[in-house]
Amino acid sequence: MRPLALLPATACALAAAPAAAEEVVITVTGLRSAEGSVRACMTTQEDIFPKCIKDPASHRKVVKAADGTVTIRFTGVDPGNYAIALLHDENDNGKADRALGMMPKEGYGFSRDARVRMGPPDFEDAVFEHTDGRQDLTISMRYFL
Template identity: 35%
Template sequence: MLILLSLLSLFIDTPHSTPVAPKVTLSVEVQDIQSKEGTVFVALFKPGKDFPEGTPFEGKKSAVGGKSALVTFSVEPGNYAVAVYHDENNNGKMDKRMFGIPKEPYGFSQNFRPTVAAPKFSDCQFTVGQADKKISIQIK
């Protein structure tokens, strides 16, 4: 009887088991790199208040070798936003001018260009579905 109950428990969906969505590849191509010096930083964000200057869901960097750089992430389907910058002097941070205006080239998903303040997540949001996705971001 104990063996039968154990076997039956294998087929019963327990409340703590949640299905895991299959991951897909998100490719982020950073375009219009003007200098071959430094590193490109790519920050991937999920919906929330941290975008664009908080802690990203995941971040990666890429050495600069030409006019573009490609970084890939393995993600579950959902909504995301990306912020990138080119750390031209390789000091590991985004250099800024007075009033927080960036000195180094930067960009956001949807190629959103802020005018006065940092963008909101909704300004740069895109959706990753069940298939691999590639986005391009032009930095300036």
């Protein structure tokens, strides 16, 4: 078989291939210490946000905390509507610690810097659209105590 005979078949196969997934890069600002880690979770599932650990398809990362700012990079992100929840897990125990049963003792943040009022924000307050290519977001860490 001649190599040029394969060219049309290869071109068709490449044209049918799905678009490559891209990345979301988050700059987290306002960290009050370098203690512990910053846990990030990004999901498309409105009904479980912000507990996206319940979404097996969610994007999750844990990075070492730093004074002021850290960067978190999610790769292989398909186009869609996403929301991000962040936790500055200062004691690195893997959970959000609370005072008096409900007030967060550690830092938190959400995409679109969605505000917390009597509980975490709704998905619709934190949702953003990721189309393709690289998308840069900035999320400010907040501390209640």
